[in-house]
Amino acid sequence: MPANIPATTTVKPTAQSTTKSTAKSAAKSVANPPKVTIEVVAKRAGVSKGLVSFALNNRPGVAPETRVRILQVAKELGWKPSLRARSLSTQRSYALGLVIARNPDVLASDPFFPSFIAGVESILAPEGRALVLSVVPDEETELKTYRSLVADGRVDGVFLSDLRHGDPRIPLLAELGLPAVTLGRPDGPSPFPAVTVDDxxxxxxxxxxxxxxxxxxxxxxxxxxxxxxxxxxxxxxxxxxxxxxxxxxxxxxxxxxxxxxxxxxxxxxxxxxxxxxxxxxxxxxxxxxxxxxxxxxxxxxxxxxxxxxxxxxxxxxxxxxxxxxxxAPMAWGRAAASTLLALMENGSADDVDLPAARLVVRGSTAPPHG
Amino acid sequence: MPANIPATTTVKPTAQSTTKSTAKSAAKSVANPPKVTIEVVAKRAGVSKGLVSFALNNRPGVAPETRVRILQVAKELGWKPSLRARSLSTQRSYALGLVIARNPDVLASDPFFPSFIAGVESILAPEGRALVLSVVPDEETELKTYRSLVADGRVDGVFLSDLRHGDPRIPLLAELGLPAVTLGRPDGPSPFPAVTVDDxxxxxxxxxxxxxxxxxxxxxxxxxxxxxxxxxxxxxxxxxxxxxxxxxxxxxxxxxxxxxxxxxxxxxxxxxxxxxxxxxxxxxxxxxxxxxxxxxxxxxxxxxxxxxxxxxxxxxxxxxxxxxxxxAPMAWGRAAASTLLALMENGSADDVDLPAARLVVRGSTAPPHG
DNA sequence: TAGAAAGACTATACCGGTTTAGTTTCCCCC
DNA sequence: GGGGGAAACTAAACCGGTATAGTCTTTCTA
Missing domain, CATH: 3.40.50.2300 (Response regulator)
Structure with missing residues (x-):
């Protein structure tokens, strides 16, 4: 259900001939595997859940043999800590955000973002992070979007692209306390690391x-x-x-x-x-x-x-x-993602300067005739 | 932090010449507003948190005046239910997913997705849903990505684009119990609604x-x-x-x-x-x-x-x-998003057939010269 | 007018992790 | 051999919602 809906008319069963029925019911009820949680692992390993958590997160205070045993049991049971539970207790989402404010036409003809995103993903995926993408029509909505991403705790950090003069997003994000990486160096003061391809x-x-x-x-x-x-x-x-x-x-x-x-x-x-x-x-x-x-x-x-x-x-x-x-938008994406992750991990990250863009001479240039 | 990190060095000041310092510390410590949770609202309204939850979610069993009062208090306090907490207890993420498996080059030159996504967003944003985007290099990774999206509970449903013959994603998603919408009608049996632009x-x-x-x-x-x-x-x-x-x-x-x-x-x-x-x-x-x-x-x-x-x-x-x-990729995105939301809400949704694509005659066609 | 049923609301378990405050055990050392 | 302290581990609080069972009124019914 949406946040707080007055009239949840969102979707009413159109009474039409509905030959389709969702796959949910069918599939879910079949196997119904007995959810393996940290509790189960703890019990099976003969320890408390706290200790399982410690072992998982490589914290001191766990005897080496115990740690091994716990991890062993976890593997046997195929346990993966619940992202949701973890999110709630750590107050993090393990996701990064990208908000694109562009006229759809301009966006569509510009291949920058698809490549950039591909680069970003190549770094995020192995780290178990997701990318939350927003495409918004104007600047006002853009700022609102950042606010709500933070309010909802959807993301732990964001990429700032298409920097503008005196970019209002920078103070906003600083105020919101949301880690960010700027694509290029902003013209004003910025608390965020910049990943730059000098054009x-x-x-x-x-x-x-x-x-x-x-x-x-x-x-x-x-x-x-x-x-x-x-x-x-x-x-x-x-x-x-x-x-x-x-x-x-x-x-x-x-x-x-x-x-x-x-x-x-x-x-x-x-x-x-x-x-x-x-x-x-x-x-x-x-x-x-x-x-x-x-x-x-x-x-x-x-x-x-x-x-x-x-x-x-x-x-x-x-x-x-x-x-x-x-x-090299893909490399740019990779660098930006790495930097943002580093920033979140360490609390700080250095600026990165990627190799400057290079001229590629092809057939559209020649001496003027005269 | 990655899934299971060795050293939980969450945030330590790397001793390097760090002219940058993350915005976090600075910003967050300033105001430090006393987090308003459902508990606070309940106390302030003189009711139990359960009742606040009921009022918020428009459930029966709350006296009209009480409901009004609760919502009033909630508004005064600027309370928004925590997405994370809600996610944990409802086992939903309030996000939808799109996995794109394409060669980055092809992806970059194809303006379909940016427009499609813009359309999707225009529906999701007002509903408070986010879009999780994955760009993967090949089919194998693609299937893995779906599995992990489900395992992590990142999304409540997905868009299936670029349908293939005997598309393996359809049985996979059915098995995983993840609601989906296909862009176009698949060639095999499918439990999912299709949103189609006949080409x-x-x-x-x-x-x-x-x-x-x-x-x-x-x-x-x-x-x-x-x-x-x-x-x-x-x-x-x-x-x-x-x-x-x-x-x-x-x-x-x-x-x-x-x-x-x-x-x-x-x-x-x-x-x-x-x-x-x-x-x-x-x-x-x-x-x-x-x-x-x-x-x-x-x-x-x-x-x-x-x-x-x-x-x-x-x-x-x-x-x-x-x-x-x-x-009309944008309209397609809108329709697909609406349909997916409907499917998730009702457990079923009808196929949608959008107006077929139309020929636009311009200058690149003319009679052959004889 | 007793008794059932409905309505409004509370208390509490629960989701599944993390984290803090203890508790036990063992070892070291004077 | 008793005190100090570290290491290993447990119990329980906590994150912030939702959902269920139960309590207390009030009202309708027989």
Whole structure:
């Protein structure tokens, strides 16, 4: 039953022809194995349940032979301590949380999270931890979600992705006392360890690559500047231009969505003096840009060079294949998970800097014709 | 702490240069609010805790005025029943599970799950349920994951996606007594309700559309035939050809991945008599096919028409925009979640048939040039 | 008007672990 | 050989709810 339901109309037996009946009843009543609890193990081993608990948790004060015997009995009986009981007494849930606040469209076209999550899982699963995922539509709901995750004790720690400027989640989580790991370094003070893949070098390398090819009018289709990585990539873009001795480039801000990337591209290319190269803040937008270029009859890479960011699978298979920057979301997930576990175990954890994202040159970049 | 940890060093300050310190200590010690439990509410309302529980759960046997008073007190004190305690005594977790067994690459390029999950969440969140997500690399791990989800009591029910022929998960879950909902109708007997978006009409419509345009050599890049929707779309393709009075078409089986889609396309197009149209089993492969066509100098849609399946965001923005079949993963997620909740509440739930996927005609299909 | 039945509520067992406060036993040492 | 202390273990409280059995009124019934 839901938390405290006024009208539990949740589900009323639709009186229709219900050929289906749940598997529960059938299956559960058959075997009905005599639940083995810590009590049973204790009795069988001839000790108190407290001692079984001690033995299980490797605590001092248990004679070596006794410990062995207890564990032996536990194994024989196939006993696994009840997560629920343990949760109640330890006040922990043995689960970690990830809250994603994104427009479903943007989320859907962005392959970051599936890979990231796969990485996270590869660490959590062997540790017996679960991942609780929330996908919420807006920031307000997001904060509420964190509050209720804590209130319900659903998770022992969370991953903080898509950092924003002056991110309100950081003080919130600090106040709630919920351990967290940030994906990237926040711009303000933070009590949490950061696991970072520096994206600046990758973006700068993209620009440098284009400059070396001879491009002088390079534009940037940036992501949302409220997002830290959005504005950071934008800053890296600007810095790289300066470094290359090029004039300031045009920048169009978007929300990272495919549609916005397409629109931005149209705007850039339909000017009197369009850029000869565009650096996109992510791959989906770059791919949309490629489509738009085709539509406008602008040839890539002959008339226009483009670069993306993320190196999603698609990049290799669009035509021409996309020059992009390769982050490693799966490794990122692994590192973030390890760090969060360490933080929870030790009460502190060091920041982790993963290898910076690298430029991968493919066919979408070439010297400008002129 | 892991399941059974050697040293219960829960939280010791690692003596390293720890500029970070966990937020826990700091935050928690400040306020330290005197935990409000059911006991406190009971005392304050001058009743027993049992009665508070009854009032909360809308059970008979509580005088109306008393109920009101209790709930009033509960609200004043800001009491929310402890999920953990409740879990222990009700033997439920108030969470639902989704286990995804996919190659991370395939998963990453497939926007189905993010959208589906967003739909699921929109139903679960208001009900106070959480979603536990597992991403596993292979089938063996997948089955193990279900077992341990049940053993740990992590979830009260699960979503079964990517149905396979003679899917082993169905008997397993039945045996485990875990309520489930299948996404689509399984091919064997199943005790579980199915929530279905029929994909056959969409695929048939694609073929019909191509046939109407005048195509006679239509090929199919199919998904894995171990997957039900893979082989079903393939069957629909074949049926549609027959219905249109066309000869059997070439079919290449893939694993649904972008790379495989690309390879399959190359193989098809480099034959002596290549097809004039290709029906892809999903959009990512179609997009890869588009790229390959470009690479081979095959113009779309002039020399080759292509169609996809799913109507992912990209379709509108590649060039030419992709004719595809629009499923509605978010609505699917909502329906699946509602059905699973209903099943758990009532012990049974009816199958749900969502509106069949529809063909969306865009620029990637045109009459074959003669 | 006794007696049964219903209604409101309490006391308490229970879920299955962890943890603290004792208790026993054994050993060491002066 | 008696006191001190550590080691090994037990008993019971505790986490915070739910559920069951039972108590005490009040009301309906025969």
């Amino acid at each position: 600046t070098p990758g973006v700068m390398a993209s620009v440098a690559h284009l400059a070396t090819l001879g491009h002088r009018r390079i534009a940037h289709v940036a992501g949302s500047s409220t997002l830290l990585h959005g504005s950071r990539r934008r800053a890296a873009f600007a810095a790289a231009l300066r470094e290359a001795g090029l004039p300031e480039g045009q920048t169009v801000e978007t929300d990272f969505s495919v549609g916005a990337g397409s629109d931005a591209t149209r705007r850039l290319l339909t000017q009197d003096t369009p850029p000869t190269a565009i650096v996109y803040a992510n791959d989906p937008m770059a791919i949309a840009g490629l489509g738009m270029a085709h539509e406008l009859g602008v040839r890539v890479p002959d008339d226009l060079s483009i670069t993306g960011y993320d190196d999603i699978d698609f990049c290799r298979y669009v035509y021409p294949p996309l020059t992009t920057v390769s982050a | 056959t009409p969409g695929v048939m419509a694609s073929v019909a559309h191509l046939a109407t345009l005048g195509h006679r050599r239509i090929a199919h890049v199919a998904g894995s035939s171990t997957l039900l929707h893979g082989s079903r779309r393939r069957a629909a393709f074949a049926a549609a050809l027959r219905e249109a009075g066309l000869p059997e078409g070439q079919t290449v089986e893939t694993d649904f991945s972008v790379g495989a889609g690309s390879d399959a396309t190359r193989r098809l197009l480099t034959q002596d008599t290549p097809p004039t149209a290709i029906v892809y089993a999903n959009d990512p492969m179609a997009i890869a096919g588009l790229g390959m066509a470009h690479e081979l100098g095959v113009r779309v849609p002039d020399d080759l028409s292509i169609t996809g399946y799913d109507d992912i965001d990209f379709c509108r923005y590649v060039y030419p925009p992709l004719t595809t079949v629009s499923a």
